[in-house]
Amino acid sequence: METPEVLEIKSVVNESKDVKTFFFDKKIKAEPGQFLMVWIPRLDEKPFAVSFEKPLGITFKKVGSFTEQLFKMKSGDKIGIRDPYGNGFKLKGKKVCLVSGGRGVIPLAFLAEKFKKVKITAIVGAKTKNDLLFLNRLKKHCSKVIVTTDDGSFGEKKFPTDALKDLLKKEKFDCVYTCGPEIMMKKVFELCENHKIECQASLERYMKCGFGLCGQCCIDDVRICKDGPVLNSNQLRKLTEFGVFEREKSGKKVYF
Amino acid sequence: METPEVLEIKSVVNESKDVKTFFFDKKIKAEPGQFLMVWIPRLDEKPFAVSFEKPLGITFKKVGSFTEQLFKMKSGDKIGIRDPYGNGFKLKGKKVCLVSGGRGVIPLAFLAEKFKKVKITAIVGAKTKNDLLFLNRLKKHCSKVIVTTDDGSFGEKKFPTDALKDLLKKEKFDCVYTCGPEIMMKKVFELCENHKIECQASLERYMKCGFGLCGQCCIDDVRICKDGPVLNSNQLRKLTEFGVFEREKSGKKVYF
């Protein structure tokens, strides 16, 4: 049923100054990259990736009015969620690389936990040291974690795409997984294309229904909520709008 | 789904001058005594007992405008049926008696076919020889078939209840099954009570919905369409309206 199920927030973890995780008293089954529609009654309802499965957890960054309100909530408060939607990352190969920028690390950290007997290299990019998330979570499951910050306050001072570029000169991967700003993902995809490596990217578009009816979230003829949010190289190759523009709430195009 | 399923009449058998059987290209599973709602588009929809199961057959007597219309239909014509409704006869015991009057023999002939390794005595009553139905069908499954007619034109000239009375003086049954005019069934039930024999009777009331919502078919607080049409001694004992009155289309009481 495509209607919010209201849950009590069981516990709140502060991940950074503007990122928190809510845990709920509920276990779910989800693919990394799948998302929930999160409802604050009488305010709005917006998409958030599944961050933890058992128990269910979502991790969110304060960026505007909705996430600000989320940020104020505490354990015991009630919010609604609608089912994990969309297609997540597909586990492929024996040696993979994860490339994240900013809060894009959220579904990738969950993905890292899902791999079994796979050699994972993670490239984690953020603006500053304080924006880094889930480093310990990643370190547990990755053989290598490369950290980049835009200002060099932690790890290497470069963009995650630069780190990937360097890495691809020396190493070969079965699949590269990416989530982050679209411009970054576009570069990651291009690098993969050049090196003939399969790429899976988790895209974002403005979402309303979340289950494929309203059409709001489309990129080309792909509904991000239903056919995505994770697209593979084959799908990405066909897109003309990837990294070019997205649509805001009214449907108007906004160029990157 | 409580809506007519339209079927083609596959073949028509003339059972007597005013009784016919329609067969359909469909097999169903039904308890004897269960009934179908039979729909003639734009005319009306009325209850008829399942007469044959595999393939489905209904047997009907021309008594008024609906059955007259049915009587005119031929193979290839289409009518609607809704699912076997209600509770049918329950197979009980090793030695049983069936008591029918008029077209009441219809579900009882079907019942006779359902018994396995049971000694069946059938009492079949009708107005005249020409009104007798399904004698051969019964003879195949019953160890004895006693025929009575009101005018003595065939079998014994008496009422089936008289035949039962005589029989009960000599024989004991595990269960007596009856279908026919309510006054007759009432007598059958009383005889059974006197002889402490379980009785199952298939009652009729004016039916509309057929599935227990409209209340039209009630006798006391029993919905004949849903709790019946077959009632057992326990249920019959509690009735105050059995053999006393029924309700016509408007709900007005009509006394027998």
Added chain:
Amino acid sequence: MSVKLNVELAGLKLKNPIILASGILGISKKMLLSVAKAGAGAVTTKSITIKPREGHKNPILIQTTEETFLNAVGYSNPGLEESKKEFKDLSNFPVPVIGSLVGSDAEEFAYLAENVKGIDFKAIEIVLSCPHTPGFGLLAEQGTPEATEEITLAVRRKTKLPLFVKVSPNIMCLGDVVKAAEKAGADGITAINTVGPGMAIDVETAKPILDFKFGGMSGPAIRPIAIRCVYDIYESVKIPIIGLGGIITGKDAIEMIMAGATAVGIGTGIYYRELDIFKKVCDEINEFMKSHGYSKLKDIVGIAHRD
């Protein structure tokens, strides 16, 4: 914590808020009794007209989708005189019996209200909202504020019993209609009657299935419309509301109460959960109240209106 399910509805004391809707099973006193025994807090008779009516031919009630039924019964009933005999002596009836009345104009309604006095009905419901019977309800233009006021007034003059006006969801001016009813002295609003009407065509024969062709829609799928109507009515009038339409579970009933209903009717729900739906729904309400820390129903009536 102990939970109380009893409610007061326009002066009626109900042991629980779940009421049998009009037209379902309420053909005889004994059937009503069986519904009372199944756990209803009150029961409503099938609607009564002055003269006997055979109603439409069959089918009068069909299922159109898993969650919808269409009915066009055509107000079959044995008429006022027979009904007076049928329902006489309700004095020991375990729960209140609401007498449902329908007429083709104010005069007929008033006549009925006056003449059912011999019956021990505990309340009167007047139905101005049938969408599919010529000469009655919407097909007699009774769904307007003016007609509602006129009929309610006429009935009000003839009875001191709690008076409920049953309204249709199929009108744009519902707020004005219920205000007219309140103004004319109604003690409560029953909402909703069936939705539509709707129609179903058998594709094999290309014929409409219902004898009357059109029928009012009931069943779980109409609940969202019923909830909206009750929510609207709650904002329009102060008198209590019997909310009905598609109620199947205790959760549905709670939703209806939160929208503004003091009591909740059940009709088609019986199809889905048998007669003891009344007990089941009460148990579920009880369970919900307990687990959510509510002690009495009054506390949740209309709380969806709070900001």
Added chain:
Amino acid sequence: MSVKLNVELAGLKLKNPIILASGILGISKKMLLSVAKAGAGAVTTKSITIKPREGHKNPILIQTTEETFLNAVGYSNPGLEESKKEFKDLSNFPVPVIGSLVGSDAEEFAYLAENVKGIDFKAIEIVLSCPHTPGFGLLAEQGTPEATEEITLAVRRKTKLPLFVKVSPNIMCLGDVVKAAEKAGADGITAINTVGPGMAIDVETAKPILDFKFGGMSGPAIRPIAIRCVYDIYESVKIPIIGLGGIITGKDAIEMIMAGATAVGIGTGIYYRELDIFKKVCDEINEFMKSHGYSKLKDIVGIAHRD
């Protein structure tokens, strides 16, 4: 026997009668194209207003029962200027694109009709029937015969394209409304827009779920109401009807056509059967026609009206 699914609809030649309804997916040319590829005989854009609209906040679309959805999108769309860019150059589009327009009065509608001329729409649909957006449709009193006539006339003067008027099931005077549309020069009627409106309250938080509280009901459960409306409209006017509301299967579509529809719209059905519902429904219609000895759709349009 070979069966032909092509139909002529107010001069439009459709390869099959199944049309994408307005508001579902029709946000961009590319999405419309994917629906055309999935087998639709024509597609309708999301309704276009003069100014950009963000619409209501989320949730704008929820499921309320297995068979019902409520939506209150609030006509979000990028507005006329952006839409002109979005849909420009439809000349090679494989199926006709119907431009859906909404305005708050006749003037706005006329302005839109005049200004979409640059777009290669093959027909125009004007929507007078939204039950849940302030300033539009029923909430702007556009559901009356008078308003329908005025708006249709104003648009008629500005366009030579086939003109469809989309009407609401939530009005009593539907026959008069469609007659007014016909009189004013409409080439067809699109029926129905959503039912209700309805409402859903979350019982855990006691809050309405939709941001706008109320929403129009769609989904399989509204089919009986849509069938009745189309049946009524068929008796009221001579112009063809696009029948929609709750269509999920080929059998549903056949029922709609027998009620009087020349073409059949699908919206919410996509939820139940994915995008290729268009192909599936066409296959099922084809199958039905074959097995029942019908050779063309024209032969069954409105046959439920024969006695």
